[in-house]
Amino acid sequence: MAYQDKDAFANRTTMPVEFIDEIETASAGWTDTQLGLVEAKINARLRKRYAVPFAAPVPDVVLDWQTAIVTHRSYLRRGIDPTDAQMVDIKAAADEAWAEVKEAADAANGLFDLPLRQDTTADGVSKTSTLAYSEASPYVGFDVQADAGRDEDSNRGGTFT
Numbered sequence: 001m002a003y004q005d006k007d008a009f010a011n012r013t014t015m016p017v018e019f020i021d022e023i024e025t026a027s028a029g030w031t032d033t034q035l036g037l038v039e040a041k042i043n044a045r046l047r048k049r050y051a052v053p054f055a056a057p058v059p060d061v062v063l064d065w066q067t068a069i070v071t072h073r074s075y076l077r078r079g080i081d082p083t084d085a086q087m088v089d090i091k092a093a094a095d096e097a098w099a100e101v102k103e104a105a106d107a108a109n110g111l112f113d114l115p116l117r118q119d120t121t122a123d124g125v126s127k128t129s130t131l132a133y134s135e136a137s138p139y140v141g142f143d144v145q146a147d148a149g150r151d152e153d154s155n156r157g158g159t160f161t
Contacts, residue, residue, distance in 0.1 A: 003039050003058045003066055006031040012067040014090075019078055030077065031070070038069045045105040051115045059114055061100075068097040 006024065009031060010017050023030055042065060043052040054062060072094035080087050104112040 002032070002036060003054070004035060004063055006035070008063075009035060009067060009070060012063060013071045013074075015071050015074055020074065023074060023077055027077075031074065034070050034073050034077075035066060038066050038073075042066060042101055045101050046114070049105060049117065051117050054115065061112055062114070065097040065101055068093040 004012070006020065010020050013020075020031060039053070042062065046052050072090050075087065075090055100112070104114065
């Protein structure tokens with residue numbers, strides 16, 4: 001099962017639906033092919049750490065990456081006006097998506113919360129229990145601060161008021 005089809009992509013992208021229809025009229029199935037290619041590349045990057053292909057529901061961050069990348073490819077397929085300032089933002093979004101995919105795949109601490117592979121415990125986001133515990137009231141910090149102020153005053157020869 002693909003992460004999203006042309007219709008789901010049309011709902012997520014900032015590209016007008018009319019532009020997607022133009023592309024599909026000229027090359028039927030092109031959008032679905034691009035969605036599949038980008039999905040395969042994302043999965044190839046994330047395979048060492050995460051359980052890909054992702055089962056439904058696919059994490060929104062993965063769909064966002066796929067949408068940003070295919071949106072840029074779709075504009076290139078349709079043709080762009082070299083003076084269109086919006087294309088800078090669209091290309092930047094695609095570049096950022098690839099950078100985040102790479103970051104998710106390479107990060108030592110795992111910066112994205114995606115389902116880990118079950119056959120390995122190496123790397124990835126793992127949720128542990130709380131590592132700190134305190135029974136101190138919220139006012140203890142003020143007492144410690146006041147004590148520190150008294151110590152500083154005694155070192156200066158002054159008095160604490």
